[in-house]
Amino acid sequence: xxxxxxxxxxxxxxxxxxGAFLALYDWYVGRVYxxxxxxxxxxxxxxxxxxxxxxxxxxxxxxxxxxxxxxxxWLLSIARRTALDRLRLEGxxxxxxxxxxxxxxxxxxxxxxxxSEESHWRSLNFAVQALSPEYRQVIELAYFQGxxxxxxAEVLGWPLGTVKTRLRAAMERLRHEWxxx
Amino acid sequence: MTYFEHLPFLENIPAxxxxxxxxxxxxxxxxxxxxxxxxxxxxxxxxxxxxxxxxSLPPQQPPATLRRQIQRRLPSAQKSARPRVNxxxxxxxxxxxxxxxxxxxxFSISQVRRLQDQQAQLMDRIQNxxxxxxxxxxxxxxxFPIQAENVTGxxxxxxxxxxxxxxxRGLPAIPENQTYQVWLIAPNGERTSAxxxxxxxxxxxxxxxxxxxxxxxxxxxxxxxxxPAGGSDHPTGSVVFRINx
Numbered sequence: 001x002x003x004x005x006x007x008x009x010x011x012x013x014x015x016x017x018x019g020a021f022l023a024l025y026d027w028y029v030g031r032v033y034x035x036x037x038x039x040x041x042x043x044x045x046x047x048x049x050x051x052x053x054x055x056x057x058x059x060x061x062x063x064x065x066x067x068x069x070x071x072x073x074w075l076l077s078i079a080r081r082t083a084l085d086r087l088r089l090e091g092x093x094x095x096x097x098x099x100x101x102x103x104x105x106x107x108x109x110x111x112x113x114x115x116s117e118e119s120h121w122r123s124l125n126f127a128v129q130a131l132s133p134e135y136r137q138v139i140e141l142a143y144f145q146g147x148x149x150x151x152x153a154e155v156l157g158w159p160l161g162t163v164k165t166r167l168r169a170a171m172e173r174l175r176h177e178w179x180x181x
Numbered sequence: 182m183t184y185f186e187h188l189p190f191l192e193n194i195p196a197x198x199x200x201x202x203x204x205x206x207x208x209x210x211x212x213x214x215x216x217x218x219x220x221x222x223x224x225x226x227x228x229x230x231x232x233x234x235x236x237s238l239p240p241q242q243p244p245a246t247l248r249r250q251i252q253r254r255l256p257s258a259q260k261s262a263r264p265r266v267n268x269x270x271x272x273x274x275x276x277x278x279x280x281x282x283x284x285x286x287x288f289s290i291s292q293v294r295r296l297q298d299q300q301a302q303l304m305d306r307i308q309n310x311x312x313x314x315x316x317x318x319x320x321x322x323x324x325f326p327i328q329a330e331n332v333t334g335x336x337x338x339x340x341x342x343x344x345x346x347x348x349x350r351g352l353p354a355i356p357e358n359q360t361y362q363v364w365l366i367a368p369n370g371e372r373t374s375a376x377x378x379x380x381x382x383x384x385x386x387x388x389x390x391x392x393x394x395x396x397x398x399x400x401x402x403x404x405x406x407x408x409p410a411g412g413s414d415h416p417t418g419s420v421v422f423r424i425n426x
Contacts, residue, residue: 029243030240030242035235047247128237142199148202152201167199171230178230
C-alpha cells in the first residue's frame with residue numbers, strides 16, 4: 001500500500017469513516033497480531049490486544065503525525081505497548097525457549113533487490129535470525145518481553161555486565177546489518 | 182566532555198532505545214541527552230534499529246471472528262444494536278385498541294363508583310324517610326313546626342327513644358365550599374353539633390336524623406347555620422332557623 005493511501009485513510013478514520021478504518025485493519029492486522037502473539041504467546045490474549053490496538057487506532061487517529069514516521073510503525077508501537085501492559089497485568093514470566101523462531105520459514109535468503117513489502121520484512125527478520133542465540137535472547141527479553149537489563153540478568157542468571165555487553169553487541173550488529181539495506 | 186566521559190552514556194544508548202535501561206541509568210542518560218547533540222544523534226540511529234525490530238516479524242492472520250468483534254465495537258454497530266421500535270400498521274392498531282380499552286376501563290370504574298355513591302345516598306334517604314315515617318306513627322313522637330325565611334318543615338322528637346328527625350322543605354342550594362350544620366342547644370345556650378346537611382337538588386325536601394351522643398333531654402332547642410365545608414366546632418355563619426322544644 002503506498003504511504004499516501006495510509007495518510008488519506010487515517011485522516012478519514014479521524015473523521016469517523018468506518019470503511020477507511022476497516023481497510024486499515026485488513027491491511028495491517030496480520031502485522032499487529034503477529035507482534036501481540038510474539039509478546040503474549042497465547043492466541044486469545046493476542047486477539048484481545050489486537051482488538052484493543054485497533055480500537056485505540058479508531059479513537060486516536062487524529063493524533064497520528066505523518067512526519068514522525070509511517071502509520072505502520074505508529075500502529076505497531078501502540079500494539080507493543082498494549083501487549084506489554086497486558087503481559088504485566090497477567091504477571092507472567094517470560095519464556096526462555098527459542099520457540100518463536102520459525103527457522104524453517106527463513107532458510108531462503110530474501111532477494112534484496114525486491115521492493116515488495118514481504119521482501120522488506122523478510123530481510124529484516126533474516127538479520128535477526130542471523131544473530132547468535134545469546135544475542136537473540138537478550139533482544140527478545142528486552143524488546144518483546146519488556147524486561148530491563150537487571151531483570152534479564154536475573155531471569156537468565158547472567159552477570160549484569162554480560163547482559164549489557166551482549167545487548168549492546170546485538171543492537172550494533174542489527175544496526176550494521178540493517179544500515180546496509 | 183572527553184570521549185571517556187561520553188563512553189558510559191554511549192554504551193547505554195542501545196539499551197535505552199529498546200526500553201531496557203534500568204531506571205537510574207535512564208534518568209542520567211536523559212539528563213545527558215539534553216546537552217549532547219552527538220548522543221541524541223546516536224540515539225536516533227538506535228531507535229531506527231529498534232523500530233525495524235517491530236516490523237521484522239512475519240505477518241500472521243488472526244481468526245476472522247476478530248474482525249467482526251471489532252466491527253461490533255464501532256459506532257454504527259452500537260446504533261444498530263439498540264432496540265428499534267418497528268410500528269407496523271397492525272401493531273399500531275393493536276396499541277391504539279389497548280389504549281382505548283384502558284381508557285374505557287378507567288371510565289367504567291369511575292361510573293361504577295359514581296353509581297355506588299348515588300346508591301348509598303339513596304339508601305340513606307330511604308332509611309331517613311322510613312325513620313321519619315316510623316316516628317310519625319309512634320304515639321309519643323312530638324312534632325315542632327319550622328317556619329323560617331327560606332325553609333319550612335318539622336322536627337320530629339321522640340324523647341322516650343332519644344330519636345329526632347328534621348324534615349325540611351325548600352332548603353336552598355349552597356356553594357361547594359359551604360355546608361348546613363345542625364346544632365342542639367343546651368339550656369345554658371351552648372351549641373353541640375348534630376350533623377351536616379347538604380340539600381339534594383333532585384328532590385324538594387330532606388329527611389335528616391339529628392345525631393347526638395347525649396340524651397336529647399339535655400337540650401332545649403335545635404338550630405341550623407351555614408358553615409364552611411366540613412363544619413365548625415361552634416356556630417360561625419348565618420342562622421337558617423332555630424326552634425325550641
